[in-house]
Amino acid sequence: MIDIQKVSKSKLDNVSFEKLDFGKTFTDHMFICHYKNEEWTAPKIKPFQPITLDPSASVLHYGQAVFEGTKAFKDDKGKIWLFRPDENFKRFNRSAHRLQIPELPENYFYEGLKKLIQLDSEWIRPGVGNSLYIRPFVFASQPTVQATASLEYIFMIICSPVKSYYDGVEINVLIAEEYSRAANGGIGFAKAAGNYAAQFYPTSEALKKGFQQIIWTDADKHEYLEEAGTMNIFFKINDTLITSPTNDRILDGVTRKSVIALAKRKGVKVEERPIRVSEIIDAHIQGELSEIFGTGTAVVILPINSFSYKGISYTLPKKNNLAKNLKEELIGIQYNQIEDPLNWTLSID
Ligand code: COI
Numbered sequence: 523m524i525d526i527q528k529v530s531k532s533k534l535d536n537v538s539f540e541k542l543d544f545g546k547t548f549t550d551h552m553f554i555c556h557y558k559n560e561e562w563t564a565p566k567i568k569p570f571q572p573i574t575l576d577p578s579a580s581v582l583h584y585g586q587a588v589f590e591g592t593k594a595f596k597d598d599k600g601k602i603w604l605f606r607p608d609e610n611f612k613r614f615n616r617s618a619h620r621l622q623i624p625e626l627p628e629n630y631f632y633e634g635l636k637k638l639i640q641l642d643s644e645w646i647r648p649g650v651g652n653s654l655y656i657r658p659f660v661f662a663s664q665p666t667v668q669a670t671a672s673l674e675y676i677f678m679i680i681c682s683p684v685k686s687y688y689d690g691v692e693i694n695v696l697i698a699e700e701y702s703r704a705a706n707g708g709i710g711f712a713k714a715a716g717n718y719a720a721q722f723y724p725t726s727e728a729l730k731k732g733f734q735q736i737i738w739t740d741a742d743k744h745e746y747l748e749e750a751g752t753m754n755i756f757f758k759i760n761d762t763l764i765t766s767p768t769n770d771r772i773l774d775g776v777t778r779k780s781v782i783a784l785a786k787r788k789g790v791k792v793e794e795r796p797i798r799v800s801e802i803i804d805a806h807i808q809g810e811l812s813e814i815f816g817t818g819t820a821v822v823i824l825p826i827n828s829f830s831y832k833g834i835s836y837t838l839p840k841k842n843n844l845a846k847n848l849k850e851e852l853i854g855i856q857y858n859q860i861e862d863p864l865n866w867t868l869s870i871d
Contacts, residue, residue, distance in 0.1 A: 524553075524637055529569040532644070539647050542685050544820065545655065549642035549681045553634035556663070557624055557675040565630055567637055570680065576665035580672040587715040588617035589659035591819040592776070593684075594639050594870065596648040597858035602639060602870040605856050607632070609776045614658060616774075617712035622671040623660055631658065634679050639870050645683045650857055655684045655820065661715075687820040688734065695750055695814075696733040697799055697831040698724070702741035703749060703771075710771035718752065725751060735816070737829060739799065740771070746796045753816030753824065754778035757797060758844055759805045767794040777817040777852070783864060784851055790844065799831060806836045814838060815845040823849040 529550045537547055548570050555565040581587050592610045595603050611632070615625040635656065639646075646654045658679045662672030701724040704710020709717060721736070728736050735751030748766050749755055754775040756765045763785050768774045785792050805811035814826040825842040828835050854860035855867060 524565045524567055524633060526567045526637065526641070527569065528641065534644055537645075537683070539652070539683065542683060544684050544687050545682050547682055549638075549645045549654070549683065551638055551641050552681075553638050553677075553679040555630060555634075555677050557677070558673075560624075562624070562627060562630055562677070565634060567634070567641065573676070573678075575663060578665040578667050580662035580664050580666055580668075583667050584662070584669060585714075585716045585719070586621055586623060586672055587659065587661035588614065588621055588623060588713050589657060589715060590614045590617075590713055592656045592658075593819060593856070594646055594654040594656060594681075595856045595858075596646045596652070598648060600648065601858065602643060602646060603856065603858055604635070604639075604868045604870060606776050606780065606866045607635065607868055609779070610658070613713065613774060613776075614660075617714060618660060620709055620712045621714055623662070623675060626660065626677055630677065634658075636870055638679055638681060642681055643870075645681065647683065650853055650859075651685055653684055653856075655682045656680075657682065659715075684820075688824060691734060692827045693734045693816075693824060694732060694828045694830070694835075695735045695737050695826055696728045696731065697737045697747070697829055698739045699744050699832065700724075701736070701738075702744075703738035705741040705771065707770060711768065711773060713773065721751065733830065745798055745800075747799060747802065748772055750816040750826070753818040753821055756781065756813075756815050756817065756845075757802055757805075757811065758813035759802070760810050762791045762793055763844065764793045764795065764797050766796060775817055775819075777819055777822065780852060780866065781817050781823065781848055784848055785844070787863070788847070802829075803831065803836065806838075812839055813842050813845055815842070822852065 532550050551567050552570045553567050590610045660677040663676045664672035664674040737750045738748045740746040782792050816824045823845050825845045828837040855862045
């Protein structure tokens with residue numbers, strides 16, 4: 523049973539929904555529960571507010587934290603839909619397990635999500651392009667600088683109304699030659715906070731050179747293309763769509779697996795296999811590389827304009843037919859505009 527404390531006055535009137543900067547505005551309420559004495563207890567929904575942490579809280583020193591990202595959409599009739607939340611729940615616990623964080627019971631995740639969305643439903647604007655970005659996360663809260671897994675944790679869900687992640691920006695990416703995002707046996711597959719922190723420095727260096735994201739390559743020889751910034755990455759060479767296989771370095775993206783399924787249903791040949799940098803350069807030179815796009819909950823499907831490797835920039839044709847097609851279909855399903863053939867959406871009543 524969730525203890526619910528509602529706000530006395532909503533912040534809704536102060537929000538300009540046309541000018542939302544991704545992830546900077548938060549709804550009225552948040553979900554919070556604590557893990558102590560080997561159990562998750564006392565789930566609460568409270569007005570969105572700062573939390574207090576002891577300066578020695580383990581997460582501040584050792585980064586033991588994981589998160590998820592999912593979205594809620596409102597259809598033309600005002601009904602609210604989640605997209606494949608079961609995948610987020612399963613991945614949340616896979617990430618937690620790898621970071622030695624106790625797994626979360628299913629009902630805390632779903633009940634918290636459902637109640638929070640019901641309470642803050644006015645924050646979800648109808649219309650394609652508007653959605654509610656939902657951020658479940660868990661972190662080590664035990665007050666100790668002992669370098670061992672924490673005995674206490676806090677799980678929370680916060681929500682942010684969003685529009686697009688990159689607003690009309692042309693995406694040019696840099697292929698990593700020096701830095702790495704993930705290594706064999708590491709935590710690349712998990713949505714661990716530190717995976718993102720480790721990208722900030724190389725990405726800001728790349729930004730200074732005019733690149734919005736880095737395409738991460740394998741940590742060993744930087745020969746294989748793995749992910750693009752916070753996205754999974756796809757290459758269309760001739761009639762085939764290629765993406766890296768999931769392994770312990772690659773995030774098992776929900777949008778990634780949805781795109782693979784939709785593409786296959788369209789009759790597109792999809793290959794999940796290691797892909798070399800040299801292969802896409804050769805394909806580009808031969809005129810066979812027609813599209814590169816990133817996928818992720820925040821960006822949905824994002825066409826890439828150019829990539830750069832060893833100081834040479836390669837611009838892609840501007841067609842992006844497959845990316846556009848897949849995006850339209852995915853969005854159609856998410857906003858309940860077209861049939862949901864694979865039963866991905868869940869309505870919130
Ligand atoms: C997502 O697409 O859910 C992400 O994880 C991106 C986020 C880092 C903004």
